[in-house]
Each structure stands twice: as structure tokens, then as C-alpha cells.
Amino acid sequence: MSLRRGRSWGLLLLLSLPSTLSAGWASLGAMPQPERQERALVFRSPQGVAAISVVSAEIVRVRFSPTPEFGRDHSYAIANHVFGDSRPSFEVSAEQSRITTSAVQVVIQHSPFRLSVSDRQGELRDQDDAERGIAFVGSTVQVSKRLLENDHVYGFGEKAGRLDKRGWGLGGVSYAMWNSDTYAYDGSTDPIYASVPFFMVLRNGRAHGIFLDNTHRSFFDVGKQSQQLLTFGAEGGELDYYFIAGPTPKDVVARYTALTGRTPLPPRWALGYHQCRYSYYPESRLRFLADNFRQRRIPADTLWLDIHYLDSYKPFTWDPERFPDPTRLLGDLRKQGFRVVTILDPHPKKEPGYAPYDSGLAGDHFVKNPDGSVYEAPVWPALAEKNPGPSVFPDFSRAATREWWGDLHRGLVEAGVAGIWNDMNEPAVFRDPAHTMPLDLRHDNEGQPTDHREIHNVYGMLMTQATHQGLLRLRPNNRPFVLTRASFAGGQRYAALWPGDNVSDWWHMRATIPMFGGLGLSGFAFVGADIGGFAEAPSPELFTRWLQLGVFYPFMRTHTTVGTPDQEPWSYGTHHEALNRRAIELRYELLPHLYNVMHEAAETGIPAFRPLVLEFPEDPRVASLDDQFLLGSDLMLAPVVREGATEREVYLPAGDWYDFWTGERHQGGRTHRLAVTLESIPAFVRAGGFLFRQPVVQHTGEMPGQPLIVEVYPSAQSSASLYEDDGESLDYTRGAFATRRFEQRREKGRTAIAGSAVAGSYRPAPRDLVLSVRLDASPKRVLLDGAPLPEIPVETAGGAGWSTTKDGFVTVRFRDRALAFKLTIETGAEAASACGGCNGPAARAARHAVYRLIRALF
Ligand code: MIG
Secondary structure, rough: OHHHHHHHHHHHHHHOHHHHHHHOOOOOOOOOEEEEEOOOOEEOOOOOOEEEEEEEEEEEEEEOOOOOOOOOOOOOOOOOOOOOOOOEEEOOOOOOOEEEEOOOEEEEEOOOOEEEEEEEOOOEEEEEEOOOOOEEOOOOEEEEEOOOOOOOEEOOOOOOOOOOOOOOOHHEEEEEOOOOOOOOOOOOOOOOOEEOOOEEEEEEEEEEEEEEOOOOEEEEEEEEOOEEEEEEOOOOOEEEEEEOOOOOHHHHHHHHHHHHHHOOOOOOOHHOOEEEEOOOHHHHHHHHHHHHHHHHOOOOEEEEEOOOHHHOOOOOOOOOOOOHHHHHHHHHHHHOOOEEEEEOOOOOOOOOOOHHHHHHHOOOOEEEOOOEEEEEEHHHHHOOOOOOOOOOOEEEOOHHHHHHHHHHHHHHHHOOOOOOEEEOOOOOOOOOOOOOOEEEEEOOOOOOEEEEHHHHHHHHHHHHHHHHHHHHHHOOOEOOEEEEEEEEOHHHHHOEOOOOOOOHHHHHHHHHHHHHHHHHHHHOEOOOEEEOOOOEEOOOOHHHHHHHHHOOOOOOEOOOOOOOOOOOOOOHHHHHHHHHHHHHHHHHHHHHHHHHHHHHHHHHHOOOOOOOHOOOOHHHHOOOOOOOOOOOOOOOEEOOOOOOEEEEEEEEOOOEEEOOOOOOOOEEEEEEEOOOOOOOOOEEEEEEEEEEOOOOOOOHHOOOOEEEEEEEOOOOEEEEEEEEEOOOOOHHOOOOOOEEEEEEEEEEEEEEEEEEEEEEOOOOOOOOEEEEEEEEOOOEEEEEEOOOOEEOOHHHHHOOEEEEHHHHHHEEEOOOOOOEEEEEEEEEOOOOOHHHHHOOHHHHHHHHHHHHHHHHHO
16 A cells, blocks of 8 residues: 555656656646637647647547647548537636537646536536646656546446446556457456447446547556546557547437447348358358258358358458359358358468459558568468468558458459458467567558557458448448457447457356447447357357347357357257257347347447446446346346356346336336246346337348337337338438337326337338237227227237237237327226236246247238
8 A cells, every 4th residue: 555655656756847857757737828729729838739629519629749739630530520510618818718618618727737627517527637637758648537436437448347447346447458369368358359449437427428539559547546547548649539528328429429430220131140150161061051040940140151261361262172162152042041251351361373462562552561561471371281371461541452452352242242250450460479560560541651559459440441341332232241350449330349259158258248338338339249159168058148148239149269069059959959049039039129229329329239327327226237238228138147047136227127028017226036047038128118029030031021019018108219121221321211100108097009100211011010018907998090909819810900918918910001000908997916916937928829829920
């Protein structure tokens, strides 16, 4: 303790020395009065230049450089600089400057230069530490902010730790941003593959965010060196950060993604189940897989080809023996409803006569050594059996190179490949002690050459940009699907992300929950981890549990490394096969819901996979909750993540919740203890929630014509909207979508459900609507647009009508005409307890009988 004290005194002493005398850190001291520019105040002193500018009423940019002038104003992360006019007002006095917008007030104290931001209510949100403020040494710049006792901190993208970055008992956490290939990482490995220098602070239930727009290696000390300080900075470039106001965490995420872009709406097939391993080959193995999925009736959409499909690991080739006729293979698989995704690493082999090398050299597309020669290093092609040799590396920071790389995908697209998997793009380099490129390599940097220090963290993202845009040029009316391992802030615009090489153990499975919570808050909505684990082999139980969790990953893919036992849903015996099938079936039943929330993410930035704090920021009990999450706003998941578990504790926030499986009502605001079996996938729906489902299909190609099932959970009044489109093309950007609103109103004796007419020009294939309405009393009469519908016993349903199941749902079915409708359910006077005794397994079986029946009918 005293040692630590001593150290910080030493640091304080250093910081208070005038910069000219100190060889160490210099703290930014006095700044003279600023120059007023249109939307900014610019301060200059012999120590450097600072600018505080207003991006929007809620977003303020802070820039400092320990140089006389700023460098080029350029960002790989920012997608949108243009926001509406916020009419800030500026006041400048000798001691301080003040910028006021409709949402925030920024006060800049001139001597020493310190900044603070308060919200509309006048509460301080963000405040430079009075002692330290901005400081710099060599090429490193940093700023220290005050951290309050009750602050919670979230985000930082892909981090393998707790959701709340404040750490256990305020122990603090310190993070670095430097994309790293970290095979079999664990909770103490940092950094890993992707860098998102963004975080959110939750203070008294209200949030603000900070985004450090700097691609160099950066660091974030969250209350670790000192409990009262959050210090961040980077080892090069400017201190260039954005303060983003809330007050809600959703506001912050929406604004952060307005700046850096949003995850585009994925093609629907990419939300289905993906089967991968390192590596499936030869082609007969792929056919075997496809046949097994279909014969065993285990739904799946996509099979993946890892590096063994390539000829000697060379990008844009096929191994001629393993895959003699890719076009025919892919065509045949497509007929069975399968798509294929192929891997591509950023390391073309140095080999005259190999087209990507020849054209890359001719176009000057490769990363250079400081002396101007092309950089070569060993990656996979160096380990090929035939003709091993070094690789060269595209300089994705050059626009012309991105275009060249994108165009190289033509052959794959023509063969029928549906999407591209970008791996090794940290970049990973073999036999280098740092496992990446030397820091002094040269990159174009969009016309302002720089070294690898500045490009490293965006190398992977720029590769995905090249891939995404190339796919778009090659198939202009198709939504590109790209999966990447490395990325950077803003990378959500180009690719889905998976957190690399996890391990087949229970910790790694659990760790994905806070990790995806943090990634979602950091703009990455399309994420999923290797189900079953990459390194090592899962027990049958672990694999089943991981699939049951993976049902709710936005991206659901099983993957494992080379040499491990089979890791397919049927690889663990018939009992587990049935459980695994059931999990994947659930995924497909929930696809309309998942698609809807992915669309919401594309529109608003609010992720599909949500930590509870996003929905319940004022509930202190969810601030550090690591083993539950929501899919959308209303579906709460509490997966079983402990080996041999027979019980699961679930915290339900205030309000009523309904067991997804039994319909049983639970009171929120407290923790419940559930008994669980290997079958259990604990899930709850918030009162008033709407859940959009469909019967089980074997792949997304079977969706057209399926009935749309709308489950409605009680509240006095609530509504939800549903988005649909063709699932594949970009026609939706030109109006070819279908959105509709559903609303419920409940009063004594009747429940009314209204559906709006469909907006947009897309129309789903002819189908039925099935409304499954949770009731607290038994139905007497059901009217559609005022006309009574017949009651049809569950066993003989057909045509329009309604029926009940024992667990308190009424199921109403009628043709979906895409028109407005009004359903009225008249109920008797019984109390809610009418159904109290029938919420067990029998009720659940009855409810599922209805679904089976619906399935059989269509
Ligand atoms: O050095 O392509 O994370 O998913 O299967 C290993 C082979 C290279 C690492 C990826 C993994 C992939 C593997 N790759």
C-alpha cells in the first residue's frame, strides 16, 4: 500500500514539473485564450495545440497534439461527420471557456488546461483530473479522467473479462488495444484480436461514452493505478477523442454508431446455423455433411471451407485433388439448401506465375520494408507440402489495393461461394517474435505514408472493407457476408466478428456472454464464438450447452481446430443429437425475431445481443451481471453455463416475466432459482413483449410460406413492430420491405390485438398468421374484425379459427392478407389463477403440440 502511494507521489511530482525541465511526462499546463472557429475553440501554446469542437448537440470532439499544428484530419473509423446544426454557444473569458449546446455544457479551464462536461441537468459527466489532465511523453499522449466510486464502465469491444470493466471490488482493469493472434487466450490475455477504443461510463443510472479515434497502440487504465482515475491514451498520433452524451446507454450506443457506422442487415441465411471445422475436405466430406444434416433433420444453412481447400494455402486457389470441380459441388449443395463460405487470409504467396502475386506486384499493392523493397514473411504458404515459400502482404491502407483485392474474388463468386471468412488479419506472421509485422514497415495510409505502428490496428478492418466492397461490386444486389477475426472501431460496417481461438471449456463458453455484451455496446452487433470451442474437444454436455447458448448468438457457428474429434451435432450419441437438434430447431423457430432485432441494430445501432444494463440502466443489480443477456428488448436468456448444473439462478428485473417454455408468470425485481436438466434453455419474456416465430424449417430457403407466429405476453397496453423482406437482396434499400405494427390492449373481460396494414412494397409469400396470446382467463369468444371465429380443437385445426392450450394461451389462426386487422378475445371472469395449476411439463407439451400441428399443416 505504502509502496503504491510512494509511486503515485513520484508521478505527481513529475507531472507538476514544467515540461521543459522534465525528461518524463509533461502535463499540459496553461493555454492562452482560444481562437474561435465556426464550431470549435482552438488553443495554442508552446506545448501544443488543442481544439474542442461540437459535432452535434450531444457529441463533442477533443483534439490535442504536442506539436505546433495538427496533422491531417483523417479517420478510418468515423463514417459520418455531418450532423444537424446544433447551434452551440461559446463564451470565452480570461480564466475559462464555455461551450453550450442543447444537451451539454463543456467548461474548459485555461490554466492549467482542464476540461469538464456536464449534462442538461447540470450534473458533471466527464471531468479531467485536476492534477494530471492531458499529459505526454515522447510520442505518447494521454488524458486522465475522474472516476467516481459508483461509476461502472463498459465496452472496449472484444475483451475477455467481466462486463463491468471496473473489475471485482473496484480492483480496476487495464487494457491495451493492439490486434493480436492469441490462440487459446484466457481471461488474463489482453489484448486479443480486435481493437475498439470506445467505452461507456454509467454514473447514477445515466451514461456517457468516450471514443478515442487513434489507431496506434492505445491503453486504457480503468481505476487500476488509482481507483479514482480512468486514464487513456495512445503511443503515437494525436489525442483525439469524442465525448458522447446519453443519458441512456442506448442513446450512447446509437450516437457512437451514428459516428462510426452500423452493422448492415445480414442476409437471412447468415443468421441460420453454420457448420465449420479446420478443415472439411475433400468434396465427398462436404456432401456427407450435407446429407447428414438433411437426413437427420438437423437444420443448417452453411458449410465452411477452412485453409485446406486451397492449393498450398494460396489465397484465391482451389486444391485440384480435394476440390476438382468447385462450381459443381457448390451447385449441388445449393440444391440441398446449403451455402458455402471460404476462408481467405491476407498473405498471397511470393510466386511468379501465381496471378495474385503477379498482379499485386505490377500494381504496387504490397507492404514495403523501410528501404522500399517488398516485405516477405512466412505464413501458411510457408508450411505447404509442395513448394513452400514466403508470403507478401497487401497494403489495405491504399484505396487502389483494396479495389484490386476485392476484384480478386471474382472467381470465388462465379464458383458460387456465398461469403468470405477473413482470418490472420491482425496481421499474424509466423516466426516473428511479436507474431506480427515489424513496426517500421511502410504503408500508404490513404496517401500519407506511415509505418506499421499506425496501420496495425486497422489492417484487418481495411481487409474486410476491401472484401465487402469487392463482393458488392461483383454481386451488386446482394448483401455481402464477411466474417473477420481482426477489426477496429467502425469495422461493424463491413463484417461479422468472431473472437478467434477459444478453448473447449466452461469458462470460455461463459466468457462469451460479457464479451458479446461489451462488443454490442461497442457497435459490433453481428458476433458469435466458435461453438464447442476451437482448441481441445468439448464433452458431450459442454457441446450441448454451448449450442443451447449459441442459439442466441447473432452469428451461430460450430468450429474446431485441426485434428480434434468430430464436432457435429450428431457426434455425441443419440441422446445428445436430439438435444442438439432441438437447440438448432429453436434457432430456426426464432429467426423472425432475430431478423427483426438485427434489423433494429442496422437501423439504430442497438445490438441484438444485449447486456441487461442496456435495458435496465437504473437497476443496480444488473450493472455487473455476467451470465444473463437479452435478445432484443424482451427475451431474457439465462443459459446453463455450469457443468452438471441442476439449478440455475435467474435475476428478473422489476415487472412481470413469463417463462418462455411454460408461460408461467414470475415476479421481477428478484432472483429466482430454477431446477434445470440437460434439456433446459431458460428463457423469459417480459410482460407486454411480442415474440415473432415460425415453425421449424431445415434451412432459411424453406421460410417462404411458413406461418408467422406472433406470441403476445400480457400487459395493459404494448406494441411492437416487425420487419421483413426478401432476406437476401438490397431491394429493401429501395422500399421493398414489409413493416407492420402489432398492438395489444387489455381490459377486464377482453383483450384486443391490432395489426397495422403492411408498410413497404415487399409482400411475404402467401401464409397464415398465428397469434398465440397468453391469457389470464379462458377465452369465450374470439372475433376477427368483428366476426366470430370458430373454435377448432387442437387435434383437428385447419382453416381460420382458434383453440386453447392448457397453459393459458389462445392460438388464433387466419390468412395473412397484409392488411390491418383487429382481433378481440372475450374472456370469462376467472382470475389469473385459473391456469395456476397447469403450468408444468404437461402444459408445455400441449403448447408444443400446437406448434407441431402447425408445422404438419404447412
Ligand atoms: O493458425 O485457418 O482462428 O478459426 O481454423 C490458425 C485455420 C489459422 C486461425 C483461426 C481458426 C482457423 C485457423 N486459423
